[in-house]
Amino acid sequence: MNQLEQDGGSVSFLFRGNINSIMKKIAEIEIANLWVEEPDLEEIFMHYYEKEE
Numbered sequence: 001m002n003q004l005e006q007d008g009g010s011v012s013f014l015f016r017g018n019i020n021s022i023m024k025k026i027a028e029i030e031i032a033n034l035w036v037e038e039p040d041l042e043e044i045f046m047h048y049y050e051k052e053e
Helices: 019-026 041-049
Strands: 002-007 010-014
């Protein structure tokens, strides 16, 4: 998981991997709304070229 952002009651992040593992964690908390979207081309490109920390 990267690009984690929290704004009030909203949380957004990019996740790469087995969707089942993150869904198990999400199932443990109360959620009002959930959007699952594919990243756009720019996000995909930047992910591959960002420096490892």
